[in-house]
Amino acid sequence: MPPSILVLTSLAGPAEHVVRTAALLTAPLRPHLTLLHQCATPVLAPELAEVLVNQATDQAQAAVALEAMVHHLPFPVDTTVVAAVEALPEAVANAVRRYQPLLLVLGLSQEHHPFGHLPHTQAQALLRTTHRPLLLVPEQPAPLTKLPRRIAIAVDAEEFTPNATTREAAALLQAWQAATTVVHVVVPGEQQAFPGQRALANVHLSRLLPDQPLELYEESGVTPAAGILQAVVDTQAEVLVLIARPRSFLGRLFHQSVTAQVLRHATVPVLLLPAAAPEVPDWMPNLS
Template sequence: MNPSVLVLDNPPNPAAQATRWAAALSAPLQARLELLHLCQGPEPAGRSEAAQALAHQLPASPGITSTREPLVEAVATAVHRYRPLLLALGLSEEHGLFDHLLHNRALPALRATHRPLLLVPEAAPEPRLPRRVVIAVDAEPFELNAAAKALAPLMAAWHASYTVVHVTAAPEPLALSSRMALADVRASRLLPAATSLVLQESHHPIPATGIVEALYGPRIDLLVLIARTRCFLGRLFHRSVTAQVLRHTPVPVLLLPADTPELPSWMPSMS
């Protein structure tokens, strides 16, 4: 059976941009698209018809599941049924709705499933198979979870060029920490061993701003961020670098769940 991608249909409009991007990214594996239509509260007139119309615009008609279950239960049920490679969610430019989506949809979806999550800004460019991908990392080791590692065949199938961006607010020389960040990406086995990686390093007092600035180079199609459970899921979301990047990114962001591995007692933590 082909793998699947689960798209969360978010108000006030169907997740059109997120669905099209999910279709484009998963095309090399011929993944099935499944739309999870969350009917929470009074259903706006024509909303179901809009979701159906969106389905007809895609190369292959996705499955559509409508449910009145609470978000976490609905996503858990759908993940159990479809075993998706990743989840996808559209992001609104409207400030209040953006916060609502992050706090009440993106964060609970990550907590409930620990699946990779594709977040697509409303103003993202037209979807295409990625050719230039930025992977933003710090110098702290990370261990991708099994669901994130399962994306390796898909990312290899893109045949994209990858730039590892390392931004730090500290004034010390970057050479050592940047090499460690690059080594961590290679050690994650997210990409084939022979993949050529370009390192881009810079100082910036606000790391999130430095990451976003890296996305305005030659046509960048996608940003990959590491979502550590202890910081991204544990601290207040609006204070995280991830949330700050999501507010300003011009391209879709793929969040990969990971955790910081336990360090040997003799090795100091870099956090």
């Protein structure tokens, strides 16, 4: 059975660009893409029959438009178009339960429509509720036309363990066979000795990638977000991979996190890979 990829789409904004990028980057896995389109629904209406007719019309038009979009892609893609009238969290939760996707794909855009614009609070909610990798596609000046030849993985010097869904999605990274640079930005007060080398070793130990040479890009004197974005430019990376630690799912911390800052200025697709929560020793008190 081919792996499932859930693409959140909108007829407004760069929907075709998002679908094209999702299809291209996941092509080595020969996946099935489910295009989830959210149809707008009036909150109040004088006649329920009119609301139902409008919903049916919106869903039918969305299905036709998205199917036509897929047919215009330069390569064949196995897809299903699904229309949803629920709010975003409920629509995604239902789709995840039904299709069990390997990862979710969303667009990063300045346009304000349900799936084309991704507020950081929505990214936080999706990570917290699905614990699945997210591929975020910005409006690029030069969209990808082939599989990435170079990728960058930005990590700190702390150990991390991929969660179950990230371990499954690692097959995608391995299928790209791209040259990989590990990016580490030294922060003031960092206690680890040789933090860049520890970051490099942690990526090796994570087994996200097959045994292959990894380059190290280390930066200091800048903020982590600025260092990561500069590393993407300097290494000519075509995809950026970030590890989403469980602590980034909590409250306001996400808004101040490196991930949120990078997403605001990303010019290449960003793959967020959730890490597993660290194990708590038996003697540790439960403070929840």
